[in-house]
Amino acid sequence: MLKKTLLSAAIAMTVATGAQAADVSEEIIQQSFYPYANGAPTFEGLQAGMTINQGNVEQFKDVLDPGMYRFIKNGDTEIKVGATTSFDLHPSYVEATRKYSGDVALGAGHGEISPTVAGRPFPAEPSTDDPRAGEKLAWNYKYGYNWGDSAAIAPFYWTMRDMESGKKERVLKFNFHFLNFTHRTSQEPYPKIEPNPSELFRGIYAQVLEPFDVKNTQLLIHRFEDDTKVDNAYLYLGFQRRVRRLSSGQTTDAFLGTDVMIEDFEGYNGRISDMKWNYQGTRYMLMPFFNHNELALDAETHQDDDGYQVVAFGGKGGCFPNITWQLRKVYEVDSVPVDENHPISKRTHFMDAQTFTIPRTVVYDRKGDMWKNWVIGQAHPDHHLPVNKGTGVSIDDAFTMIDIQANHCTTGQFKGIVDPEMSPVDKFSVQNMRASGN
Amino acid sequence: MSKTITTTFSHLALGVAAALGTGIALPAAAAETTWAGFVENATYYRDGVGISKFRNTAQGEFETRFESDTFRSLKLNGVLRGTYDGVYDLNDDEFGKDAQHAYLGQNWHGQDTSTAILTPGVSFPCENDPTLCGNLDGYMDHDENDARFPEFNDKLDFIRELYVSADKELNNGDILSVRLGKQQVVWGKTDLFRVLDVINPVDYSRHNIYDELEDIRIPQWMLTAEWRMGPNSVFDDSNLSLVWNFDKFRPNNLGTCGQSYRILDAGCFFSSSANLQLIPGGPYSQPVPIIHDVEEPNWSLANTQLGMKWEGVYGDATFSVNALTYRQQLPSLHFRPLAPGAPVPAADGVFDIKFPRVNLVGGSIDYYSMDMDAVWRLEMAYTEGEEMPRDTNGHKETDMLRYVIGFDKNIIIPELGTRSAFLLSTQLFGEHILDHEADMPNDEDNWIATVLFKGFYMNNRLSPQVIVAHDFAAKSTVYAPSVSWTPDNHWMFNLGLNFKTGGNETFPWSVASAFGDSSAQFEPLARFTNGPIGVANEEDEIQLTVRYSF
Numbered sequence: 001m002l003k004k005t006l007l008s009a010a011i012a013m014t015v016a017t018g019a020q021a022a023d024v025s026e027e028i029i030q031q032s033f034y035p036y037a038n039g040a041p042t043f044e045g046l047q048a049g050m051t052i053n054q055g056n057v058e059q060f061k062d063v064l065d066p067g068m069y070r071f072i073k074n075g076d077t078e079i080k081v082g083a084t085t086s087f088d089l090h091p092s093y094v095e096a097t098r099k100y101s102g103d104v105a106l107g108a109g110h111g112e113i114s115p116t117v118a119g120r121p122f123p124a125e126p127s128t129d130d131p132r133a134g135e136k137l138a139w140n141y142k143y144g145y146n147w148g149d150s151a152a153i154a155p156f157y158w159t160m161r162d163m164e165s166g167k168k169e170r171v172l173k174f175n176f177h178f179l180n181f182t183h184r185t186s187q188e189p190y191p192k193i194e195p196n197p198s199e200l201f202r203g204i205y206a207q208v209l210e211p212f213d214v215k216n217t218q219l220l221i222h223r224f225e226d227d228t229k230v231d232n233a234y235l236y237l238g239f240q241r242r243v244r245r246l247s248s249g250q251t252t253d254a255f256l257g258t259d260v261m262i263e264d265f266e267g268y269n270g271r272i273s274d275m276k277w278n279y280q281g282t283r284y285m286l287m288p289f290f291n292h293n294e295l296a297l298d299a300e301t302h303q304d305d306d307g308y309q310v311v312a313f314g315g316k317g318g319c320f321p322n323i324t325w326q327l328r329k330v331y332e333v334d335s336v337p338v339d340e341n342h343p344i345s346k347r348t349h350f351m352d353a354q355t356f357t358i359p360r361t362v363v364y365d366r367k368g369d370m371w372k373n374w375v376i377g378q379a380h381p382d383h384h385l386p387v388n389k390g391t392g393v394s395i396d397d398a399f400t401m402i403d404i405q406a407n408h409c410t411t412g413q414f415k416g417i418v419d420p421e422m423s424p425v426d427k428f429s430v431q432n433m434r435a436s437g438n
Numbered sequence: 439m440s441k442t443i444t445t446t447f448s449h450l451a452l453g454v455a456a457a458l459g460t461g462i463a464l465p466a467a468a469a470e471t472t473w474a475g476f477v478e479n480a481t482y483y484r485d486g487v488g489i490s491k492f493r494n495t496a497q498g499e500f501e502t503r504f505e506s507d508t509f510r511s512l513k514l515n516g517v518l519r520g521t522y523d524g525v526y527d528l529n530d531d532e533f534g535k536d537a538q539h540a541y542l543g544q545n546w547h548g549q550d551t552s553t554a555i556l557t558p559g560v561s562f563p564c565e566n567d568p569t570l571c572g573n574l575d576g577y578m579d580h581d582e583n584d585a586r587f588p589e590f591n592d593k594l595d596f597i598r599e600l601y602v603s604a605d606k607e608l609n610n611g612d613i614l615s616v617r618l619g620k621q622q623v624v625w626g627k628t629d630l631f632r633v634l635d636v637i638n639p640v641d642y643s644r645h646n647i648y649d650e651l652e653d654i655r656i657p658q659w660m661l662t663a664e665w666r667m668g669p670n671s672v673f674d675d676s677n678l679s680l681v682w683n684f685d686k687f688r689p690n691n692l693g694t695c696g697q698s699y700r701i702l703d704a705g706c707f708f709s710s711s712a713n714l715q716l717i718p719g720g721p722y723s724q725p726v727p728i729i730h731d732v733e734e735p736n737w738s739l740a741n742t743q744l745g746m747k748w749e750g751v752y753g754d755a756t757f758s759v760n761a762l763t764y765r766q767q768l769p770s771l772h773f774r775p776l777a778p779g780a781p782v783p784a785a786d787g788v789f790d791i792k793f794p795r796v797n798l799v800g801g802s803i804d805y806y807s808m809d810m811d812a813v814w815r816l817e818m819a820y821t822e823g824e825e826m827p828r829d830t831n832g833h834k835e836t837d838m839l840r841y842v843i844g845f846d847k848n849i850i851i852p853e854l855g856t857r858s859a860f861l862l863s864t865q866l867f868g869e870h871i872l873d874h875e876a877d878m879p880n881d882e883d884n885w886i887a888t889v890l891f892k893g894f895y896m897n898n899r900l901s902p903q904v905i906v907a908h909d910f911a912a913k914s915t916v917y918a919p920s921v922s923w924t925p926d927n928h929w930m931f932n933l934g935l936n937f938k939t940g941g942n943e944t945f946p947w948s949v950a951s952a953f954g955d956s957s958a959q960f961e962p963l964a965r966f967t968n969g970p971i972g973v974a975n976e977e978d979e980i981q982l983t984v985r986y987s988f
Contacts, residue, residue: 170897170899170924170926170927171927195669195671197669197673197674198674198751200674210474211927211987212474212987213987230808232754234756239650240629240652241622241624242624242626242627244804245756245806245813245846246806246813247806247811247812247813247846247848250848252850252859253848253858253894254857254897254898256898257894257898257899259897341850408897425668426611426613426666426668429666429668429674429675429751430675430751430756431749432666435664435666
């Protein structure tokens, strides 16, 4: 804890000594990062501890997204309501926002932004009068604190389920790793890792541990600072023992047969410039935020020495995480693919205003019909693994991607660990893929 | 599901340290071992022949990770495999030591003068002909049980892989990595055919060119060392690696006569003889074996093989630059004259098999094209020291240039009933013989084109695909449609067809001319012209594979 405090102080000092524009005002900082400082939002009849189900869902339709409303109304699931809690991001990220975001502006072209160092680039409240408000919110997500400067999910269970029968068809066991090369605030070095000749912004590395037929499959994604540049993606197939380049077409394909596209990772995993972003308004909605250690967990799927257990699933087909939901401030943003051949017509994202994570997304097919529902449950770091306490990372802790047209879902159970030693820079290299593949 | 076992591997850890030559005595290290594997049956039925494969395989893989203060990573990996192919018990009329051949090449062409000059190949000569067995000693001299249980031999092939690897982080953040043991080292970016991927020899007797290379590379005892330098001011990633193959040289296994898969039908050619006793007044009293001796290099330091590779990432391109000194893995036939300068062969055998030293330089690059949303792959190798077959003297040393251009694209085709993208992967594999001669059965330039079209349905659990490969010089084509069904984490069913056209090319043979027929012949040279696809033109099969993984 002391170490983290010192790191925070260090970033504060670092940013303090650089050439700066005017600081972001304290009012904006407070509004952006501490929306519940003056009290939690309320909705008539909604109380912590209650359950929303088929019987009372109409009463709470206004605080539910259309996907969850549909599931509850159909009796596919019910949700338990928890108290709204503040998910404070790491102070170093807040401080970087204060110091660096005062003069950040969008560029003239779609997907362009003025040079940024770290922090939330557009902390001010969005306005429906601003035609590029959605784009600014997308940048806030891209440069959000998300998994912090680096983190790992190890292990990470993906289960493919027949929603009708509840049959578990396949279970994939992964390790996932994330690393920010730039826009770093809390882990040394900051604000960026050098050398970085291609000016990478972020790396995502995933390795399949099980089952045997896809064991050692590895995925590496390099995202560039220049958002107009397409990600470089690499795939290592265990049976070929070779690293192959991926075309971007594969990022919108079913990842290893799951209901999730690579582009869906973390809510949205693509370029800002691949989408037209339309801000629809600010709402207060029930969102999947909870304290992991207070849940009734799944004792079967994962056991380890430190006693960690993953989130349990239930509801129709076992497609719904057994978590609690809390009323939170949300920005509703539509993203429409620029590419007319994209398999979807639109995503509606419900961005959490405090953390800028995207815990809820509704996906529409080319015809405009609802296709998939994407839930990424967020756990408070102080009520999770001890190593995560004080990290200020909203921990992705459970997901479900439900294909309502195919009556099929893929669920995810996480062991998220914010520990820089698990995600060293060389893990995000092509050479590491080859060397790790046997 | 793989199993994880946590145990204490103190002796093994010490052995690992000793093997790495570090001189560091590691303390007893808690070790975590994971196991995985599968059992599989592959039953293939060949048109007009019957069962051609009834292969039953059990494979286990383990990885043991040691905790070490000295190394960032220290682990032991192994792959064990055992196979029983029941085709030699179920279809012993066609395959096995008692299989008879009406004439040489009966399994892929008709008769002509050449098949009268050459005797049929002898199935498993070590079960039927002691002289041939002695001549072939050391190479393609398997007996029937070697084919029935291919991993259980004096080379301990049931140990597919067994190696220890260690990563050491240097003070500057670079990684020094060492891997020692029996292993596969894979270079290059090509599917199906090999350009740079030549460090390990290949066992074509398992299923010609059609099994995954991972399953048919013959692992070798090697030491690999890598210096992973990571990014610098120019490259996003770079790595310098050294490969020392200190194992005793092993050539490609082409399949012994009598086996169900014998690429180019070489096994039967090597166990045939020339009816030179038919020459009136000649010096021969009986047929002359085609092969007199196999000169496999003995183990010596000078006979080991050494390679170096520098690879990296530059912008949107990944690249490698490769150099390797190794031995030709395909046999080269050296003519043995009856007397110095005589154009007729010695009476105790026409050719000696040799495996010449080859030096290779090459490289590979792949590049993602944003405009095409597709990946281009290029791979090239230039060799000196290879020997190519020819009529005169059996061979000629020549420099060779081989290259591959590959193109991969994912395409969404909703009309085909799935939202998943189809993979279209095409390759053009080229070969240029720099010192080509007219009496070489291989064209100076030849190309093989391959197309893979693969689709995914039902969350990738149902996957149909079509592979087509066409050899331009051979005018032969293979079509391999298949569908794979993976109902859960354990079971996999694959049903496929494999049928070929071509195999009709002939090539002039001077010996036939001496027997009064100057027309082009099937034997023995046209096997090279027709290549692995054309020579297998009668091997049309329906193939079912069932696997249970754990």
